[in-house]
Amino acid sequence: MNEHTSPSDEKLDELTAALPREIAPPPEVWSAIRAELAERSSNARRWDRWRLAAAGLLIAASSSLLTVVALRTRDHARAVAVAPRSSPAAAATAEPRLPARLASMEQGYLRSTEALRRTLDERRDSLAPSTVATVERSLRIADSAIAEARAALERDPSNAVLAALFTSNYERKIDVLRRATELAPRT
């Protein structure tokens, strides 16, 4: 039921109903949209490269933090400046001295990173060389930070802060790998 009953209202309703529902926009509108999408896509890729680099820096910063924590929480003889000795994968298999919970988590992280690494290797040809360089640098920093955290944890297995740094370094490495694979389209 309609609330408008006067002849004027009826006439207005008729005119309104006769208005065209569609009006074609000028052809240049789509060109402008397409150009803006392209520009945004390019900016997004640049931004993702920056985020990859930032993730690497974050891992490096957490590695430094790890050293500080180690220095403060244990006597220097046990915890000072534990240098990275090997890749996390090699360390995980050769020296299973982490607490069982962390060792089990590390196995999960290793499976994830290996799967992502395989995907990235398959698609790396579609990435710009500068992006590949950024990714590789970030991954090297991540591996170094993980190895450092792992070594510190082996010396001080009950240190909760070290455990948190250890897992967060793995998560950041996975984040770097995931972002990199998203940047690289399927070939």
Next chain:
Amino acid sequence: MASALSLVRPAHTPHPSGLAPRELAGEDALVDRARRGDVDAFERLYHLHAGRVYALCLRLAGEPLEARELVQDTFVHAWEALPRFRGDASLTTWLHRIAVNALLERRRRDKRRSARVALVEDEDDGESAPMAGGFVAPIDVATAIDLERAIAALPPGVRRAFVLHEVEGYTHEEVAGMTGLATGTLRAQLHRARQLLIRALSL
């Protein structure tokens, strides 16, 4: 008398997009492809919906230049938001909501800019009408073109209510949801719009 909604939406086009079921199925596939970054699929979606969106933007903005910019804003935003489009509403309704939001955001920006330079604002809703500063220009011949002109000359808030409810056929509740207006305020604006249009068109 038939309601505005039934006048605007003919019985043979039950879906708000105006697309037939087969076209809708094709549209779903295009949405899926566009979500995955397929710009060609998005271009086809654009061509399916641009006419409806431009008509809405033209009537909401009251002038073609801003309407073109609104269409552009709408589809660029839609491209970015498409991964979050869940299909609860039709794509047309979703695009219309984006267009209305884009317009409201522009109006808020204009208002802030106007406040900075201390311009006099429209007494109706703080927005300036593009053609007649809140007054409807007298129009003698009641044709569709005259109605378009009269709609364009309505104060912006009143025009928005009229276009969304009377022209596009959205319910009071839907328009209230899109614009953030209370339904009471919306009804008052619709009443005012009708009065102004009837007077302007000498109906």
